[in-house]
Structures are given as C-alpha cells and as structure tokens.
Amino acid sequence: MKAxxxxxxxxxRPMKYACRIIDLKKEYVLKSETVRALRGATFDVPxxxxxxxxxxxxxxxxxxxxxxxxxxxxxxxxxxxxxxDVARMNDDQLAEIRSRRIGFxxxxxxxxxxxxxxxxxxxxxxxxxxLGRKEHKRCLELAAMVxxxxxxxxxxxxxxxxxxxxxxxxxxLVNDPYFILADxxxxxxxxxxxxxxxxxxxxxxxxxxxxxxxxxxxxxxxxAKRIVRLKDGLVQWDKLNSQETRxxxxxxxxxxxxxEV
Amino acid sequence: xxxxxTVQLAIKSLWLHPLRSLLTVLGIxxxxxxxxxxxxxxxxxxxxxRKQIESLGADTIIVRSIKPxxxxxxxxxxxxYGLTREEFDMLVRTVPTIKSxxxxxxxxxxxxxxxxxxxxxLVGCTAEYAEVNKLKVARGHFITEVEGFNRxxxxxxAHKVAERLFPVQDPxxxxxxxxxxxxxYTVVGVLEPKNASAAIGGSLSAQDFSGDVYIPILTLQQRIxxxxxxxxxxxxxxxxxxxxxxxxxxxNVTDVKRTATLIEEVLSGHNRMEDIAVVVPLELLxxxxxxxxxxxxxxxxxxxxxxxxxxxxIMNIMLATVTERTREIGIRRALGAKRADIVRQFxxxxxxxxxxxxxxxxxxxxxxxxxxxLAREVVKWWSPRTIAQLPDxxxxxxxxxxxxxxxxxxxxxxxxxxxxxxxPAMRAAKMxxxxxxxxx
Numbered sequence: 057m058k059a060x061x062x063x064x065x066x067x068x069r070p071m072k073y074a075c076r077i078i079d080l081k082k083e084y085v086l087k088s089e090t091v092r093a094l095r096g097a098t099f100d101v102p103x104x105x106x107x108x109x110x111x112x113x114x115x116x117x118x119x120x121x122x123x124x125x126x127x128x129x130x131x132x133x134x135x136x137x138x139x140x141d142v143a144r145m146n147d148d149q150l151a152e153i154r155s156r157r158i159g160f161x162x163x164x165x166x167x168x169x170x171x172x173x174x175x176x177x178x179x180x181x182x183x184x185x186x187l188g189r190k191e192h193k194r195c196l197e198l199a200a201m202v203x204x205x206x207x208x209x210x211x212x213x214x215x216x217x218x219x220x221x222x223x224x225x226x227x228x229l230v231n232d233p234y235f236i237l238a239d240x241x242x243x244x245x246x247x248x249x250x251x252x253x254x255x256x257x258x259x260x261x262x263x264x265x266x267x268x269x270x271x272x273x274x275x276x277x278x279x280a281k282r283i284v285r286l287k288d289g290l291v292q293w294d295k296l297n298s299q300e301t302r303x304x305x306x307x308x309x310x311x312x313x314x315x316e317v
Numbered sequence: 318x319x320x321x322x323t324v325q326l327a328i329k330s331l332w333l334h335p336l337r338s339l340l341t342v343l344g345i346x347x348x349x350x351x352x353x354x355x356x357x358x359x360x361x362x363x364x365x366x367r368k369q370i371e372s373l374g375a376d377t378i379i380v381r382s383i384k385p386x387x388x389x390x391x392x393x394x395x396x397x398y399g400l401t402r403e404e405f406d407m408l409v410r411t412v413p414t415i416k417s418x419x420x421x422x423x424x425x426x427x428x429x430x431x432x433x434x435x436x437x438x439l440v441g442c443t444a445e446y447a448e449v450n451k452l453k454v455a456r457g458h459f460i461t462e463v464e465g466f467n468r469x470x471x472x473x474x475a476h477k478v479a480e481r482l483f484p485v486q487d488p489x490x491x492x493x494x495x496x497x498x499x500x501x502y503t504v505v506g507v508l509e510p511k512n513a514s515a516a517i518g519g520s521l522s523a524q525d526f527s528g529d530v531y532i533p534i535l536t537l538q539q540r541i542x543x544x545x546x547x548x549x550x551x552x553x554x555x556x557x558x559x560x561x562x563x564x565x566x567x568x569n570v571t572d573v574k575r576t577a578t579l580i581e582e583v584l585s586g587h588n589r590m591e592d593i594a595v596v597v598p599l600e601l602l603x604x605x606x607x608x609x610x611x612x613x614x615x616x617x618x619x620x621x622x623x624x625x626x627x628x629x630x631i632m633n634i635m636l637a638t639v640t641e642r643t644r645e646i647g648i649r650r651a652l653g654a655k656r657a658d659i660v661r662q663f664x665x666x667x668x669x670x671x672x673x674x675x676x677x678x679x680x681x682x683x684x685x686x687x688x689x690x691l692a693r694e695v696v697k698w699w700s701p702r703t704i705a706q707l708p709d710x711x712x713x714x715x716x717x718x719x720x721x722x723x724x725x726x727x728x729x730x731x732x733x734x735x736x737x738x739x740x741p742a743m744r745a746a747k748m749x750x751x752x753x754x755x756x757x
C-alpha cells in the first residue's frame with residue numbers, strides 16, 4: 057500500500073521541489089525598534105529530502121518555521137509550496153494550504169484532548185471537507201502504521217509521550233502533504249522514545265516523504281540527510297550529511313541508550 | 318456532514334464541563350419558560366376580566382343611579398335622586414336605536430322562611446331581566462309579564478337564597494316573608510348558580526347574583542314604594558329613589574357608542590347632581606383589551622430581561638471557554654481551520670446550549686397551568702387564610718398558554734445564543750495561530 061501511495065504521489069506532482077525559499081525576509085515592528093528576524097534566507101527543499109534546520113536562539117529559526125508552516129506571512133521574498141507563492145496569500149488561502157500541503161509535528165504533540173486517537177488523526181481532513189468512509193479507513197491504516205492500531209479510541213491523556221507523538225505523525229500524514237514540518241519533535245521525549253520517533257522519520261523518508269526538521273540537538277540533526285544552519289537571520293551554511301555520519305549517529309544513539317532494568 | 322460533525326464536537330466539548338454547561342442552560346431555560354409563563358398568566362388574567370365584561374353584553378348600555386355626595390343633597394327634607402320612571406319612558410320613546418329597556422330597582426332586604434332569616438338583595442325587574450343577565454332557571458319559571466302586569470306577589474330565588482332558606486324542602490309554591498315590609502311572596506322559580514360579572518357603576522366588587530330575590534318591579538313599586546327608611550344608630554335616614562338601573566339593549570352593536578352619547582344628552586339634567594352613571598360594556602371591553610395588551614407587553618419585557626441575563630451567562634461562559642481552549646484553537650488553525658471554521662465551532666456550541674435551554678424551557682413552560690394550580694393547592698393546604706386573603710384573580714386565574722409564544726420563545730433563545738456567542742467566537746477566531754499555539 058505504501059509503495060502504491062508513493063507512486064501516486066510522484067505522478068501527481070511532477071515538480072522537483074517540495075518547497076523553495078527565495079530571499080525570504082521577516083521584520084517585526086516592536087514599539088520603537090524593528091527586529092529583523094530573517095534577513096533574506098534562500099534555499100530549496102527537493103522532494104524526498106530530509107533537512108534539519110539548526111541554529112542558536114535568535115537565529116530566525118522559529119520565524120522560518122512559522123513561515124514554512126504558513127502560519128505567518130513574510131515581509132518580502134517568496135516561499136513556493138509547489139508552484140504557488142504563499143507569500144502573497146491571504147489568511148483563508150493560507151489555511152487551505154496548511155490543511156492540504158503541510159503535515160505538522162510539534163514538540164508538545166498538540167493533540168486535541170477531547171478527541172480520540174482516530175479523531176485526532178482526522179482533524180486536517182475535517183477542514184478539507186473530506187470525511188468519507190475512504191478517509192476513515194486511511195486514518196485507521198495510519199494509526200496502524202505508527203503502531204497504535206490497538207489504541208484507536210484512547211484519548212491523548214491515556215497515552216505516553218512517544219505514543220502521542222506517533223499519533224501526531226500519523227495526523228501529519230493524513231492529508232498526504234508536500235512535506236512534514238517537525239518542530240523539535242523529540243524535545244519532550246527520553247532517548248529511547250526519541251530513537252523510536254527518529255526511526256519512524258527515517259522510514260517515512262525512505263518511502264519518499266519530504267521531512268523538514270527543526271532542532272537544536274546535534275545528535276538529532278546528524279540523522280537528517282542535510283543540515284541548514286541559520287545565524288542572525290541568514291543561512292550560515294548548508295551541507296549534506298554523509299551516509300557514514302548518519303549511520304554513526306544512529307549507532308551511537310543505540311549504544312548510549314540506558315539499559316532497561 | 319461538516320455541520321453534523323461540528324455539532325457532535327460541540328456536544329463533546331460541552332460534556333467536558335457538565336455542571337458549567339448545565340448552569341448555562343439553566344439561565345436560558347429560566348428565560349424561555351418565564352416568557353411562556355408570564356404571557357400565559359397575563360393572558361389568563363386578561364381573559365377572565367374580558368369574560369366578566371362580556372357577560373354584561375356588548376350590545377347593552379347600563380345607566381345607574383348613584384347616591385350623590387352629601388354636600389349636593391339639600392339638608393332639609395328628602396331630596397329624590399337618580400333615575401325616574403318618567404325618564405325611562407322618555408328614553409324608550411326618544412332614542413330610536415334602543416331595542417329593549419329594562420328598569421331595575423334594588424333594595425337590601427331580609428328574607429325569612431320558618432325560623433331561617435337571611436340578608437339579600439331584593440330586585441324589582443321585568444321578565445326580560447333573566448335573558449339580559451343570562452340567568453338560567455333551574456326549576457319553575459322566571460317572573461312573567463303577566464305576573465308583572467298583575468302586580469303579583471310572586472318571586473324567584475337565586476341559587477344561594479334557595480339553598481339557605483330551603484335546605485331540604487322544594488321551594489316552589491312556598492311563601493317567604495320579608496319582615497321589613499311585612500309581606501309574603503310566593504316562590505315561582507329557582508335559578509341556577511351564576512358566576513359574578515364585571516363591576517359596573519364605580520363599585521369595585523364584581524356583581525354577585527347569588528343572593529338575589531326577584532319580584533316584578535310594579536309589585537315592588539306598589540308594595541314598598543320609592544321611599545326607603547334606613548336606621549342608622551338612633552336616627553332614621555330616608556331616601557327616595559325610583560329606579561336603580563336601566564339596562565338598555567341596542568339593536569345594532571355598531572350603534573352602541575352613538576346611542577350612549579344620545580342617552581347622556583337625554584339625561585343631561587342629572588349633570589348637576591352627578592347622580593347617574595352611563596356604563597358602556599363595549600368600551601369597558603375595549604379598555605380591558607388595551608390593558609391586557611399593555612400588561613402582556615410589560616410581562617414580556619420582564620421575561621426578556623431574564624433572557625438577557627441568560628444570554629450574558631452564555632457569553633461569560635464562552636469567553637472563559639475560549640481562553641481555556643486557546644491552545645486547541647491554535648492547533649485547529651495550524652491544521653487548516655479557517656477563521657470561519659473557528660467561529661462556526663464556537664457558535665454551534667452556544668447554539669447547542671441555547672437550543673437545549675430553549676427546548677427544556679418550552680417543556681417547563683407548558684407545565685404552567687398544572688404548576689399554578691399545584692402552587693395554589695400547596696398554599697391552600699399550608700395556610701388556608703392566606704389564600705382567602707388573596708385577590709380573586711390570583712385565586713381563580715387559569716393561565717392560557719399562547720401558542721405563538723412557543724416558537725417565539727424558541728427563536729428568541731436561539732437568537733440569544735447566536736448574539737451572545739458571536740463575540741467570544743470572533744475573539745477565538747481573531748487569535749493568531751502562532752500565539753495560540755504558544756499558549757499554555
């Protein structure tokens with residue numbers, strides 16, 4: 057099923073890039089001074105990429121994340137999601153883009169407490185106005201894929217952090233997004249669960265999903281295919297992680313894991 | 318589909334705080350049921366008053382003699398006052414729109430049979446009296462024209478008089494005694510019980526027919542006369558009065574007001590003494606209708622205020638809910654909810670609250686009649702004296718539920734939900750998703 061899904065995905069999107077960032081600037085006006093959070097970042101994310109965005113606090117990392125997530129509009133520059141420049145879109149159009157093209161994974165999971173696992177996975181579809189039998193089946197499959205097939209009607213409060221994050225990942229996949237945008241997805245998790253989640257991301261990437269991961273942990277960023285480092289609102293460097301680096305990081309993570317008693 | 322799932326979601330969210338939702342619903346419920354209750358009760362009271370006036374007849378005009386104030390009576394001798402038989406004849410002759418005219422003379426008298434003595438009202442009248450006042454004869458017959466013409470000493474007893482004087486015997490054919498005029502009258506008929514009709518001629522109490530004894534007016538004139546002697550302390554008071562009341566019926570209801578004006582002109586000689594009053598039940602009826610309408614508007618306003626309070630309750634709760642659920646709003650916005658989706662979500666929640674309140678309010682509103690009766694029974698059982706002191710209206714009122722008040726109450730409650738829900742909903746939708754997601 058997954059392979060078939062991937063084929064369909066490629067067929068529908070003949071373009072090469074999941075998103076392209078061109079000279080993106082964002083300024084905040086605070087009372088008397090103007091904060092230039094992003095001063096003209098430029099980089100592309102090809103389809104199937106796995107990018108880690110890094111940077112110290114104040115580097116514009118969060119601003120870039122908000123822009124990539126279409127939660128905010130840039131002051132100038134362009135942000136292409138597919139063929140459309142979302143920099144020019146209004147609030148409702150941005151909402152539409154969020155519901156169809158972006159899969160969000162947050163540090164604090166951000167599941168809706170009064171909804172069950174399946175219902176949480178369905179939320180993006182509600183706002184597309186699609187909630188048929190086919191969609192429901194897809195939600196069940198996604199839940200099974202992240203290993204929660206037996207906890208469909210649990211509420212978030214009844215799940216562990218790792219389980220909640222896996223629900224969030226299933227939710228981010230339900231709309232078949234252009235890319236998954238993960239904001240410190242392992243920030244609240246212990247090292248064992250972190251490893252689980254990173255392996256899940258790895259698997260998704262191997263299946264062809266594009267993943268943009270915002271993190272400040274080197275260990276996590278080393279697992280991505282590529283690292284974009286920001287500093288003072290600009291791209292400081294942009295390099296590929298060699299296959300060896302990635303494998304070593306994965307091995308280290310397993311070795312350093314505390315022994316279960 | 319999306320609406321259905323939003324309603325489901327709303328119910329689920331409200332269910333998270335059952336007590337809070339219940340109290341909010343209660344606010345609307347009280348508002349809606351008070352709309353129905355207050356309108357039903359005011360309708361009931363108004364209808365009661367109208368029924369009393371209607372029993373006087375819309376086509377009648379009543380002219381009554383009133384005892385003039387003391388300073389207008391001369392100190393020497395006995396000044397006659399009130400309507401005269403001459404005026405009665407004049408009215409019948411000169412006013413063309415009058416269909417029939419009924420002269421009435423009333424006296425307080427004692428009635429006696431064997432050792433039983435009771436106080437009551439002696440009414441001298443003609444045969445038409447029964448029809449005009451809608452009196453129904455239970456046994457025997459009402460006094461006839463022939464008896465009137467012959468000045469017979471026949472009499473007809475009202476229900477209560479017959480019951481008191483003749484608890485076991487058949488009153489028909491028996492002779493009752495009137496000690497004041499040392500006269501005997503033969504009972505020819507007994508009346509059925511009748512409800513009191515509206516007050517006329519300035520007196521506040523309703524007209525009670527239950528203590529009456531009817532005799533032909535000509536008999537009364539011959540045997541008792543126009544002068545009455547009344548003892549007050551050691552001295553006697555005399556007064557001369559020919560007729561207490563003339564009840565006139567107009568052939569065509571549309572002529573009632575014109576005829577009343579004409580009658581007032583014919584009787585203008587009484588203006589100086591102010592010893593008569595012309596009462597037009599049709600006008601009373603119109604007044605009663607206006608009063609009722611005003612009363613209902615007033616009651617409606619009180620109910621509207623309680624609905625307003627309920628609405629403010631909804632707004633208060635929803636504002637708290639929006640703050641509490643800021644994060645959820647942020648998540649939904651991030652996952653693709655438009656502002657309109659958020660507005661809809663919260664508006665549906667308030668609508669669910671107010672519709673539930675509206676429906677239960679209507680159900681409780683429909684229980685108005687039985688509950689008013691129950692309340693009366695409880696008060697009666699708990700303190701019989703209290704109930705006896707209450708005014709007639711409260712003791713007898715039967716709430717009449719206005720059918721149109723049910724949809725009105727429902728739509729108002731829905732409107733309250735939407736109006737008071739819109740501000741919190743807008744506030745929720747206006748939040749920036751970034752800020753909302755950061756909210757703890």
